[in-house]
Amino acid sequence: MNLSDMSTPRYPQANQSVRQILHPASVAIVGASDSEAKWGGRLLRYMLKHRHDGALYPINARATELLGQKAYASLLDCPGPVDLAILLVPREHVRAAIEDCVKKQVGCALCITAGFAETGPEGRADEEELVALARAGGVRLIGPNCMGLMNAHHNLCATTGVVMGSVPRLPAGGIGLASQSGALMGAMISRGVDVGAGFSSTISVGNQADLDLNDFLEYLIDDPMTEVICLYMEGVKDAGRFTALLARAAAAGKPVCIAKSGRSEAGAKAAASHTASLAGAWPAFEAICRRWGVYLFETIYDLLQGAQLLQRGKRATSTRVAVFSGSGGGGALLADALEAHGLDLPHLSSDTEAAVANVLPATHRQLPFDFGMLNHNTPADPEVAGGSVGIALDRAMADPAVGAGILLLTTQPGQERVVEAAISAADRNGKPLLFVQGAGDHGDVARRMLREAGHGYLDSPHDALKVAAALTQREQPEPLPAPTPRHPLPDGLASGFLTEPDARRLLESAGIPTTRWRLALDADAAVAAAREIGGAVAIKAVSAAIVHKSDVGGVRLGVSGDAAVRQACEGIAAAARAAGVPALDGFLVTEMWRADAELILGIQHDPDFGPMVMVGAGGVLVELMKDVQLAPAPLSHATARRMLARLRSLPLLTGFRGRAPADLDTIADVLVRLGTLAAGAQGQIRELDINPLFVAGNRVVAADARATLA
Numbered sequence: 001m002n003l004s005d006m007s008t009p010r011y012p013q014a015n016q017s018v019r020q021i022l023h024p025a026s027v028a029i030v031g032a033s034d035s036e037a038k039w040g041g042r043l044l045r046y047m048l049k050h051r052h053d054g055a056l057y058p059i060n061a062r063a064t065e066l067l068g069q070k071a072y073a074s075l076l077d078c079p080g081p082v083d084l085a086i087l088l089v090p091r092e093h094v095r096a097a098i099e100d101c102v103k104k105q106v107g108c109a110l111c112i113t114a115g116f117a118e119t120g121p122e123g124r125a126d127e128e129e130l131v132a133l134a135r136a137g138g139v140r141l142i143g144p145n146c147m148g149l150m151n152a153h154h155n156l157c158a159t160t161g162v163v164m165g166s167v168p169r170l171p172a173g174g175i176g177l178a179s180q181s182g183a184l185m186g187a188m189i190s191r192g193v194d195v196g197a198g199f200s201s202t203i204s205v206g207n208q209a210d211l212d213l214n215d216f217l218e219y220l221i222d223d224p225m226t227e228v229i230c231l232y233m234e235g236v237k238d239a240g241r242f243t244a245l246l247a248r249a250a251a252a253g254k255p256v257c258i259a260k261s262g263r264s265e266a267g268a269k270a271a272a273s274h275t276a277s278l279a280g281a282w283p284a285f286e287a288i289c290r291r292w293g294v295y296l297f298e299t300i301y302d303l304l305q306g307a308q309l310l311q312r313g314k315r316a317t318s319t320r321v322a323v324f325s326g327s328g329g330g331g332a333l334l335a336d337a338l339e340a341h342g343l344d345l346p347h348l349s350s351d352t353e354a355a356v357a358n359v360l361p362a363t364h365r366q367l368p369f370d371f372g373m374l375n376h377n378t379p380a381d382p383e384v385a386g387g388s389v390g391i392a393l394d395r396a397m398a399d400p401a402v403g404a405g406i407l408l409l410t411t412q413p414g415q416e417r418v419v420e421a422a423i424s425a426a427d428r429n430g431k432p433l434l435f436v437q438g439a440g441d442h443g444d445v446a447r448r449m450l451r452e453a454g455h456g457y458l459d460s461p462h463d464a465l466k467v468a469a470a471l472t473q474r475e476q477p478e479p480l481p482a483p484t485p486r487h488p489l490p491d492g493l494a495s496g497f498l499t500e501p502d503a504r505r506l507l508e509s510a511g512i513p514t515t516r517w518r519l520a521l522d523a524d525a526a527v528a529a530a531r532e533i534g535g536a537v538a539i540k541a542v543s544a545a546i547v548h549k550s551d552v553g554g555v556r557l558g559v560s561g562d563a564a565v566r567q568a569c570e571g572i573a574a575a576a577r578a579a580g581v582p583a584l585d586g587f588l589v590t591e592m593w594r595a596d597a598e599l600i601l602g603i604q605h606d607p608d609f610g611p612m613v614m615v616g617a618g619g620v621l622v623e624l625m626k627d628v629q630l631a632p633a634p635l636s637h638a639t640a641r642r643m644l645a646r647l648r649s650l651p652l653l654t655g656f657r658g659r660a661p662a663d664l665d666t667i668a669d670v671l672v673r674l675g676t677l678a679a680g681a682q683g684q685i686r687e688l689d690i691n692p693l694f695v696a697g698n699r700v701v702a703a704d705a706r707a708t709l710a
Contacts, residue, residue, distance in 0.1 A: 102137025146206025147182025173198015318403030386421020487680025
């Protein structure tokens with residue numbers, strides 16, 4: 001079939017929905033084999049082991065029977081319709097297989113074969129031809145370069161993941177997964193079997209040549225069998241749709257958990273080489289996820305454990321984490337590590353202390369609880385299993401100060417009784433209780449109990465702390481903001497880099513205060529401006545050719561008196577000439593300010609997610625601290641306050657070493673105004689920096705600004 005023939009489709013448009021693809025009535029395996037050493041043989045064995053109710057057609061040109069199943073020389077020879085064709089043929093045969101799918105009117109081709117866009121421009125061109133061929137014939141395409149999919153509730157095992165050969169049955173449950181890595185999909189399924197997690201559907205999207213991660217995210221949001229959505233991502237395709245789907249999931253109350261590579265420059269390069277994805281900038285991605293209440297995890301194993309707790313209905317209520325252990329030392333080390341993960345050890349109420357008085361001595365009624373100190377002669381509580389262990393756990397987890405809990409299991413005797421008590425207490429409480437199995441082989445019985453109860457477990461305290469941080473530090477999604485009216489920019493602003501006077505006019509149009517300033521065209525005008533402002537002034541070069549004025553000697557501070565003003569102007573002009581700027585547009589004369597703290601605020605236009613508002617430690621600390629927070633524009637006052645609360649430099653704003661505390665609401669108001677400006681400018685502002693924003697008590701003012709317009 002020639003691509004030149006495709007101006008009008010020659011075949012009916014199948015246009016199967018993702019739901020139909022994941023619930024096929026018939027499946028063909030193109031490249032099936034009887035050898036488990038080959039992908040086609042492995043997949044056929046898995047499909048026979050986990051047999052769905054529909055027809056199964058092995059396709060092999062040189063066989064009439066495979067593993068007891070009638071085999072067919074071609075897709076075209078299958079006696080009935082084919083909803084899903086799994087392609088496991090060599091790269092050079094993929095095009096012919098797609099052509100057969102078109103002729104057979106197959107609903108979807110699932111292409112396991114690799115060697116396309118992920119290999120470079122030539123492979124990408126070949127992949128684009130495959131997509132054009134499939135679309136013209138009404139065939140949907142998953143992959144190429146993927147590891148297939150599983151729908152546990154439909155008993156569909158259309159994946160080459162080796163774990164499928166060892167599990168007795170597909171692990172059915174409420175966790176839905178879409179992954180840009182096939183191997184990590186397999187690893188999550190395998191770990192899920194270990195810890196007792198169950199899945200609705202798992203999909204490896206590969207190169208996303210046709211159907212992409214967004215398509216499967218949308219399916220999982222609507223799927224009644226999916227209670228929690230997990231995504232492993234390397235890059236974002238169609239960021240607008242992705243953001244809209246996160247909003248839909250939030251509105252539906254369905255948790256979304258994401259682990260994303262590409263946080264660092266090295267990670268981004270690895271992701272691109274792996275599945276031909278362009279990993280987006282992490283800070284902007286993180287800000288979008290935070291906006292819609294996504295749970296973000298560092299690894300797929302953390303992701304799975306978090307999803308397992310969420311799927312059981314557990315929700316953290318604060319970042320205060322109770323610590324329990326059979327080892328006083330283990331509990332102390334775990335409590336010590338909380339702070340580094342942004343967590344706190346809660347202080348139990350007097351009511352809770354009284355509630356555990358029968359099981360713990362007075363010296364040990366505050367966290368961390370050491371089960372080695374328990375009184376095991378306490379009368380049992382009929383509602384809680386496990387005697388004194390169960391009572392201690394139950395009462396502490398019920399304390400309002402506790403947002404979540406971690407139980408470290410060590411090699412104490414009778415560990416299974418501790419686990420029985422912990423499972424009972426965890427089931428009675430809506431907060432997550434994480435289990436750390438630190439007892440090696442001695443803990444196998446406890447692992448089995450946790451697996452069978454569907455509670456899961458982690459292998460190290462560090463893993464538990466990361467999961468607890470992700471569960472407790474997630475922010476609540478906010479309602480969609482009202483549409484932002486268009487913000488007309490001040491007259492006379494040209495595209496490109498703006499001089500500081502124009503950048504100040506832009507800020508002032510949004511109601512953001514700036515230090516008092518005058519534009520002087522020459523030294524005489526600068527003298528007059530300095531007299532009008534009064535006191536010592538700052539004088540700066542004005543030129544669209546100078547981006548960083550300080551770097552070229554274009555700034556003089558604390559200038560006082562007519563002669564000093566003239567001398568400053570002459571020095572600035574000379575410095576500009578030395579930097580290759582023969583003539584300045586003039587001089588900016590501004591008042592001097594005494595600030596208690598300095599921040600950087602700004603607007604960034606992310607290529608994927610649009611305008612973002614930024615705040616961070618300002619002045620000379622910007623490059624050193626890299627202490628910056630982002631949020632998509634527009635933003636609410638509450639979001640702005642949370643951005644400030646996440647800054648590591650927050651103590652500088654709250655009275656550090658005798659400084660006057662800043663009015664955080666006033667700073668938040670400036671952030672909100674920036675967000676309104678960014679959204680209302682409708683993409684015209686590509687970049688805007690206020691550095692520094694001077695802060696003194698309840699007064700804030702922009703002391704310097706630069707901007708670039710589209």
